[in-house]
Amino acid sequence: MKKSNNRRVWWALTPVALSLSLTACGGGSNNDAQNTAATLAAIAAINAANQPAPAAPDTGCLIPSGGSSVVVGSGDAGDPAAPEPASGYVPGHKLVYAKNYMVVANHPLATRAGCDILKAGGSAVDAAVAVQAVLGLVEPQSSGLGGGAFMLYYDAATKKVQAYDGRETAPAAANENYLRYIDPTGADTTAPKPGGARASGRSIGTPGAVRMLDIAYQDHGKLPWKDLFGYGITLASDGFSIGGRMAAAISSSATSLKRDAEATAYFLNADGSPKALGTKLKNPAYAKTLNAIATQGASAFYTGDIAQGIVDKIGITTAANDGSAITPGMTTMADLANYKAKRRDPVCGTYRDYYVCSMSPPSSGGIAVVASLGILETFNLGLYKPTAIDIEGGRPTVMGVHLVSEAERLAYADRDKYVADTDFVPLPGGSVDTMINKPYLQSRASLISLTKSMGVAQAGNLGSVPLGIDKTEEHGTTHFTIVDKQGNVVSMTTTVESTLGSYHMTQGFMLNNQLTDFASNPDDTSVTPSVKVANRVAPGKRPRSTMAPTLVFRKNADGSMGEFVMGTGSPGGGTIIQYVVKTLVGALDWGLDAQQATSLVDFGASNSVNTNVGGEHPNVDTSNSGNNDALITGLRALGHTVVTSAQSSGISTIIRTNVGGKPVLSGGADPRREGIVLGDTFTP
Template sequence: MFENYLIRLCCVVAFSWASSAVADRLEAPEAATGLHTRTAVVRQHALVVAANPLAVAAGVEMLKRGGNAIDAAIAVELVLGLVEPQSSGIGGGSFMMYYQHSDKQVLAYDGRETAPAAATADMFMLDEDQPMSFYQAVVGGRSVGVPGLLRMLELAHQQHGRLPWRILFTPAIKLANKGFIVSPRLHSLVAKDAYLSLQPAARTYFYHADGTPIAAGERLVNRAYANVLLRVANEGAKAFYTGKIAQDIVTTVHMHPTNPGRMHMGDLAQYQAKSRAPLCGSYHAYVLCGMPPPSSGGVALLQIFGILGHYDVAGLQPDSVQAVHLISEAERLAFADRNMYLADDDFVAVPIAGLLDPAYLRQRASLIDTEFSMGVATAGVPAGAVSMSKDNALELPSTSHLSIVDKWGNAVSMTSSIEDAFGSRHMVDGFLLNNELTDFSFMPDQNGKLVANRVQANKRPRSSMTPTLILDGQHELVGAIGSPGGSSIINYVAKTLIGVLDWHLDMQQAVALPNFGSRNGPTELESGTGLVSLQSELEMMGHDVKVGEANSGLHGFMRVQNGWMGGVDPRREGSADGY
């Protein structure tokens, strides 16, 4: 059943698997309750799908001016950093998958944050045995990794962009100077955040003088951000990584009275984005391509489908207990391996070939009992594995995803993040700094074994971001997908791909399917959806069921007969448009 298909550079990855008008449209529903909660958007030539209509408009403008998917992605992300600052921005990092139609090439760009040179394995430990609590570590400078977004965007643009770099900054600069209308989601997140108002610059920007949060419908101006973008537009990314902006970042990181960080000017000056070999594998008549480490998304996603390939997923109903059971069991097996082995493979030997080996995945698939849950899966022992201790580092769901296809058939699937909502809560020059270093394991070792995802100087923390490209058997572009959601990203993307490729839903229907899955703990069901009715039956099958919010933010597109169809997550404020 398994077949060799594609290569990850040095090793074969072989597997087979059977404005006011704008403001009026903004929505933030608690959860999708069915398949048709948004009207599908189809455009003939080019399409942008992203988390805010203002950002989508910026991307479409670049496409209409003759730009390609890379150009549009840069314009979209710069606007997202303004209008959706809680999720991503120039103070954070990103992973980008790029499809180049002219030669059917898939490229992967790594703009993940790095630990500063002064980082140590015990930097999140209170003493030898006691790690800091999550928000003890997050709030302040200690959690801030060296931002990678702008260096990554610059690298991708230098290699593939069509429009001048400075043009791509125009929409965000204009919007920052003019002001944008605060969305309901941004207002809600500011209002309920317990830490954002503690930092003076963030308090001044996000709150009124009387301490009340910015209101939905209010116009918010950010001239400091506009000034930073203007400098980077004119001087390139070096304007961010050296000089005054870099010094402002370092000063802010060090100034926290109880939780200062360790970043220095040299860390910023020496940061490099990386072009990496993508991970690709066949599924039915399709090829899925995703990010390699330091993201765990590509490996875990391909493991999930490699395991599910031994079962008739297409024959299951999307809302059935059998579907939830089988898919959740495959996911818990993948997460068991993820938590043991996945980390920055520039520092740790990650057994990627072993994890994706057909024989290994066949053996893992055989562990699934179709009638009863395994509860908590144990990591396997793939070829090339070194004995490690498992890692349960938190990875919280404040991230943003965009998917773009241009008129030439080039495409971008890009996920960006500052980690937690509002990151470290530290604002500098109009943008928020990330807290990505808390994606590392706080404990460097357990039970006498090292943790693969432990803190090390200049290392990139493990991520779950899963930007994914979908190709056909001739390596032509079929679609793209990705999501916010912390470590749940992997399961959100898997659900959507199963919806499209196995259950033959369109992209909008698949995105809106209720979210579910397991991260090798409880089986999670999205509250407010029909899947909640399965709880009792799942519990009888041995599942520990947890019902809760699953605010994914999935955004993707698929090729259709008359162009491209966008899938917009009804759980957030995104949109799709093109021409």
Template sequence: MRLRPALLLAALLTTAASAGAVEGPARQMVAAAHPLAARAGLDILRAGGSAADAAVAVQAVLSVVEPNATGLLGGALLLHWDAAARRLAGYEGIASAPAAATSRLVEAADGTRVGAATVARSGRAVGVPGTLRMLALVHADHGRLPWRDLLAPAIRAAEEGFPMPPTLHRVIGARASELARDPDIRALYFGPDGKPLPVGTPIRNPAQAAALRLLAQAGSEALYRGPLAGAVLEATGREPVSGWMTAEDLATYEAKRRDPVCSAAFGRQVCSASPPSSGGVALQQQVGMLDRLGIARLAPDSAEAAHLILEASRLATADRRRWMGDPDRVPVPTAPLVSPTYLEARARLIDPARAMAEASAGNPLERHGGLPAASDPLALAGTSHVAIVDAAGDAVSFTTTNNLNFGAERLAAGITLNNGLTNFAANPGPAESPAFNAMAGGKRPVTTMAPTIVLGADGMPELVVGAGGGARIVDSVAVAVVEVLAWGADTRRATGRPRIGAQNGEEELEANTPAAALAEPLRAMGHAPRVGEMNTGLQLIRRVPGGWEGAADPRRDGVALGD
């Protein structure tokens, strides 16, 4: 007898989720940020579906059970390994600026200035959603099962309900007063007393169930040209700051195939998403510098290793802010930024015993070195990652986002709307150093999402990894790669290890972990670390003799499931 989602979740939490990991070896595996999503993906694989099929099913379920972080109205990046063709491909579905968008994100129609915080949670901040069109493209290229079958688990979860997860409850509690202002959000996630529903309370989303049924029957075009488009436009058009999106923007949105960017480190090829992902390049810069600095010879939890991690993170952050943008609109120097010569030069800037006074952007084109960096956009936090390997050897590394938690803090057809336009540069920069990431109509903002597949010496996938967590994505993925490739850690250690990094704009050490004890030694080396919460959502699958092992980040509700 089929278990209802609420009972299934309880069973999963009692068994696999208690550890969050599959020790391996397994022949197929799914790691996701919620047990119901991981189970949906594994069930698709068991039914003969491909890794691409499973990605569609997992995303649809996450849209229901993890509405703070991700949904069908957000943006996404995906890497796909085709085992038969031995080919790695990249797909991009980042939420884009509507055609009418200008650089004046925080100005109302009459020219008056509106607070950035208000705009960030309004229809003005909503980008044209790309996740569904991207998944439809991936499914067309690599799917095996019918599209309608892939949405069935999500429909069940939305109709029959699922228990309020701990992470969702925590996120809602952190912004309860703001979220409760939206009547749709309040009706779904708050009780009659005005407080967030307790953990374990059944949640049903009939509006999203109806939308999913329509998408199952009519395909993704039901959103871009069909009846769901009206719901999106109505929601983005509400005050206090209405959006720019039109029916034409939805109809003409294109998901894109973009070749991944790869570079050598630790005797492997580290491959990640290319721009407009800034995270993929920054990740490879960090990993490449740390390899050249000999981090493999240092103790994993030492102040000396943490020092190198922070310095590499600072240098990669400076380059990310200066050079990244939409490659269809600005000349992003992707290959020079990850070239061996450039990474060697950047690594030589790092003193193994002392923090540099300032970490400036480099000059990968050997001109205009040290130009000022563009301002970082609002920190991206509402993001999720999915790692999948199927029995045929195909693999998917898939990062998906609403941007900030709960995006624009409004729903359309029961689905969270993104606030992707906050990822454009807040400061367009001076004339002599314009921000590559300045907002313009039709342009795609940069994102720190960094879905990654590491190819081993045999040219086959060795790691399938990625994370949610805003700018901390880059640090968490980079250190996980180092943890496994340089220090020989397993997936449980790599996903749970204490977080260290500087991609969020300041040096950070995760509180209540061994990393916090490194604060004083690092200060003695010239650092100024802040100890605090560093919530991420790292998912990792690793090839081991005879199959795969996997783990999900213990900071969230995720699990790795396989057989």
């Protein structure tokens, strides 16, 4: 063994080292030199032949353009981060494949931020921190440090799914009349100003996104925390170009933004006009905030100067532009210091050959998604797949849309009645199982007719609990999905509630108006005697949400969770459930790929007579009041009131698939937003 070991060391000598050894042994003639040179060349050739081939360079996080690769954010030709008008729907999005890691987010610069982290060996949670840091800068109309978020995380090593709750909370001084009266005690029953709670300090919940990312990082972070904010700080310091959706949000909100001095200075020109598409925007205040979080940790956001700035802004009482009254919020430094993000158990259930997990309360989204699928499991949806399937997902069939919409009506009815923050209002039976068990959902499915829409569904009889109906529509929300090199997955939906939140800006970021997701009137007077609604305001309570980050796995023979299949989610307020269910059914029942399922016509229904069919989609004909479109006329024949207004989903989907017998990742970005797919991509 000793001789063999010596031989291995000898063959490993470099040519230079070997030359020195031969010379030391007495060689020196020209012939010796020639022989030595020949020997060295032969050894070098043998060594080269026996060495493993160098690893191919990781060229991830680039996009192909005309035979070359483009860096996102470079400004070069083909850079998808170049400003473009808000699209409505951009046809032609192609499926993207990656070997080991992938990010899909609703803005190219945020996608790049996450991809760079994954390329450097970071975890999916590391990438999520980087993505959120950039999203708060480049799409402040949708998400940010001043908002909240829900995350689902799959740990590939332990095969476990963890839910993280970063939902905003009402301040300790709030009560059930906090959104209804200037004086919550009822001494002054004037409504909050201006124009209700939304643009006042009353709508602003204690932000949760930063603390939620912090606890997820503590569990699953890999790279140094301080290294996750670099791209966001650079963009904020050096500037970025305003994109279409941001420009549209600034334009539509200009009057409201003028009430806030910092928002006015940032979003508007000196003459008060909104900054336009393509304007280069720098945000040194945001860079300073990110740098503080990066160097001092998440607690820097919840204590000290940043927290004081948040409290001060929530407490403003007069508008900057005209001195008109703004009702202040009652948030204190203690509210921020005491905020707790929470680890929760996800809502999971089986669906055909799959195991589906989504977000738990205070979001109602996960329960409604799993319940909708459980109801649909009764039907053979494979018979009703879209026709003329193309890159845009094809044309949905009348019966396919009918069944999905009816199932959603039933799920929404239960969600409206029973779901709120379970830390305050328990679910029926004290468990989510009461609402998603198979026998119960089969009984709900029996209420669906194949020949006529039910219109408005009645909630199931799951016991006597307070009603909690809330029809608030969110527009300031985004979603991203990430898979890292180790196979860990993040599906995260993040929000400031409405477009640009409460219009209150501090230290470079917008504050949410999330508390308007509570019922403003704590009493349900539709019944006699009236009862308290489940989703009323209470101190420290989290408002109900519809966000539904979702993960799908193979179902093992015993019904347990198998390997990862799919991650998806979307913004869209009360319609998030519809967008997620549509995408899941498209992929799992109809065999659509990640891009087709994402691009597919947005359709579905909340619990009303209206059925949504996204008229922005090229496969929907809204001319002549929809009378030329077979889907629309077919649904009307079944009693549906079809609404064809443009949908604003932002679905981000990753599906694990096989190419050439090898597992790879495939991704789709929603054509209705500005996002892209990045990773260590390849062309099959």
